[in-house]
Amino acid sequence: MRLFVSLPVWGRAGISCLMCVAMDLGWKLAHGVLRVIMHAVVPLVCVLTALAVPPAWAEAVCPISARPQPVPKLEAARKALAEGRRVTILAIGSSSTAGVGASRQGSFPAQLAMHLSQALGPQAVTVMNAGVSGERGPATLRRLEAFLSQPHKPDLLIWQVGTNDYVFGGRADRLSDIVMAGLKIADAAGVPVILMNQQYYPLILNVPRYETFVAAVNDAAQMQGVSLLPRYSMMKAWSRRDPTGFGQLLSWDRFHMNEAGYACLAQLLSATILEALQGSGTSKKPAGLAIKPSVSRDSSSAYHGLY
Template identity: 45%
Template sequence: MEKEGLDCSQAGADRKSWSRVGPVWAASALASILLVGVTGPARAQDTACLASKPVFSSPVRLEGIGSKLRRQEPVRILAIGSSSTEGIGASSPAYSYPAQLQADLMQSWKGNIAVDNAGKGGETISETVGRLEAALRERRPDLVIWQVGTNDAVKGGDEARFSSLLRQGIDAAQALGVEVVLVDQQYYPAIKDLDHYERFVGLVGATGAAEHVPVFSRYKLMKAWGERSPDVLSTMLSSDGFHMGDRGYDCLAQLIADGLHYPTAVSEVMPNVTVTAAQR
């Protein structure tokens, strides 16, 4: 079911309820709190997420958003993509990554932040790019976070056409002065043709580099979870073993939010934003 335009403001309100994320994560989080104390940010409660290294291909520069925040103007972010954006695998819309990202950014940026969830499960890039172009005209977001490529890789799409459509969407946003961040494909244990799948992952990275667009490598992140421990990866996934679950979406949102306020991003133009040692 399509949930395009879902308002994340209410959905993010109760995003940290442990009762929804299962005993494995709750036990891990409790153990971590005993070590680090209860006063730190939520991300310190999950050691697997805390151990993840930054996975942006290049620094994210958001001077325009920083200027709007200094003027206390609202900031609108469009999160577009397929089921991973819609939140399939989460226990409720409150635990989709866009809802959790909005909560993280409202806390760190101290501003009026709206993250619009324009995820639609099952889409390939040929369907998403049309919705992206329409949303750019109608909503005029300040930033687009485009999760892309999983269904194209799984369904065996044409690689040249995929790259062309990805450039088309990026160019449409940049022509309007809208910043773009890409989120590449997910990793999951049952990938059938790894070489084919990783070629599509590489296409997202190569196109991002050519278009000077930062890429958040979800693929590297999730593959690293599996390499660290199959149990870590399984607790990040939903019961279908494919989509992320609440814990995975939470970690994804936290790491994206961290990348969106490196010293080269919003904090560079907002002196009141504190950059912690973990973010340097």
């Protein structure tokens, strides 16, 4: 591990490229090996790299047009704020939620907690991080159902889903069924949802197939009328418009985001959530948000990691 961290950037990038290619080609032949890599090796190396090599933050603007739409109805959360009670947000998903590629406090749930605490007060909102690296849709669905069966339910669910279902050789129609089932469970529990689709990464070998998985998530959101953060289309357009700036939003493996990339997600989410809570009009929103990672070592009052 020390040898890997000591490698130059091009060396780490070369190794990461081979890992991404293996993930895309080895669906069935190397399924067990890939599960070990995704659950253990990749998260560990990403964390060590994030700590050892300070990232170069992109001087770019996060497109506010990509924020989640439609704006969710957060009646329970607004009532809680009015009564002086804490609002609870549950973020569930895989490595993009857990924060692989960044420090623990650099994950998007942690940075979202910082944004909301700054806007609403340090005791107003708790963001719970239930991300599990390498997890696929069926496992997340089981955890989601367990969380929402508890007496005390979150006021908002942020569900990031779909990438690993493609990487590990799943089927788009099966992913569609899983997402639809989860959204129906949330609806029955009275919990509003912001759905986040897959990331775009430069080494997708079969883009048409990958995009059928993206469409499965998008279509489920539209059919159920829930808010969607269109991460894939935002990242893909960004990579074509500004390849250099886009590259600075990715971790060493060119697959996961880094703290700057997660900062963009946190800013987009906070813009929509604050509009839902405060009822601010969209006409006053800026065209973009400057990316400034909000990383604090003292955010325990607003952020809880469950992984």
